Amino acid sequence: MFCFVDYRITREEINNLIKHKLTPIIIPKCIEVYDAIDGHVDIQLNILNKEEKTVIIQKNINKSFLTTLSSNNIKYILSEKSLGSLYPNDIGLNALITEKYFIHNINFTDKNLLESQLTKKIINVKQGYTKCSILPIKDDVFITSDKGIFNSLKDEEIDVLLIPEGDILLPPLNYGFIGGIGGMISENKLGLFGELNNYNYGDEVYKFLYKYDIEPISLKKGKLIDRGSLMVL
Numbered sequence: 308m309f310c311f312v313d314y315r316i317t318r319e320e321i322n323n324l325i326k327h328k329l330t331p332i333i334i335p336k337c338i339e340v341y342d343a344i345d346g347h348v349d350i351q352l353n354i355l356n357k358e359e360k361t362v363i364i365q366k367n368i369n370k371s372f373l374t375t376l377s378s379n380n381i382k383y384i385l386s387e388k389s390l391g392s393l394y395p396n397d398i399g400l401n402a403l404i405t406e407k408y409f410i411h412n413i414n415f416t417d418k419n420l421l422e423s424q425l426t427k428k429i430i431n432v433k434q435g436y437t438k439c440s441i442l443p444i445k446d447d448v449f450i451t452s453d454k455g456i457f458n459s460l461k462d463e464e465i466d467v468l469l470i471p472e473g474d475i476l477l478p479p480l481n482y483g484f485i486g487g488i489g490g491m492i493s494e495n496k497l498g499l500f501g502e503l504n505n506y507n508y509g510d511e512v513y514k515f516l517y518k519y520d521i522e523p524i525s526l527k528k529g530k531l532i533d534r535g536s537l538m539v540l
Contacts (some may be wrong), residue, residue: 311537313347314333323525329539332379340397347533354540361383381540398412401439403422404486410428410430412434437456443490444497472510479515488500491521497522502528
């Protein structure tokens with residue numbers, strides 16, 4: 308399987324991903340957005356269909372990245388709009404997509420992305436950094452620190468753990484988002500850019516994962532860091 312990761316990922320993290328039989332594909336720097344997120348996967352890319360190995364990519368990504376996708380038999384479409392440095396011009400692709408749900412502030416969803424997801428149940432939320440704000444565990448099991456998202460999802464058949472904001476690195480900003488700290492690397496393993504025992508709310512997350520028999524896998528030692536999600540294809 309392939310996984311998409313921020314260009315600032317460390318050798319330690321890459322080696323651990325490879326140990327779990329994942330082939331990392333590096334997301335390059337995007338000069339159109341601010342430094343803290345300029346390599347974030349969930350800003351520049353989203354997975355449209357895992358079975359068909361299809362993704363959507365921000366339209367100005369460098370051609371060598373597109374060549375890498377094609378050489379690995381990964382199909383892609385391009386976003387309609389370019390990314391921009393100011394919100395909401397940086398959130399067009401930052402939706403949460405599962406087999407059943409499409410969750411985003413659809414006022415700002417890129418047209419090409421939204422049109423590809425019309426068969427899903429669409430849940431409109433106010434938070435434009437939607438994928439940043441949600442860590443998906445299963446198709447209908449999520450962790451979020453955004454109260455608005457939590458309130459929008461609690462009436463659905465979705466189990467959502469709400470945790471406080473903060474205690475996640477995202478230099479040079481004060482803190483990062485829970486959705487950016489990792490992603491599912493197999494059916495029952497959650498890859499994390501850091502260690503839960505170095506996280507203020509780690510106990511709550513441990514208990515929630517235990518309920519679903521999910522094992523947290525630390526890809527690096529130390530504090531959790533927001534790398535803009537770990538997406539596996």
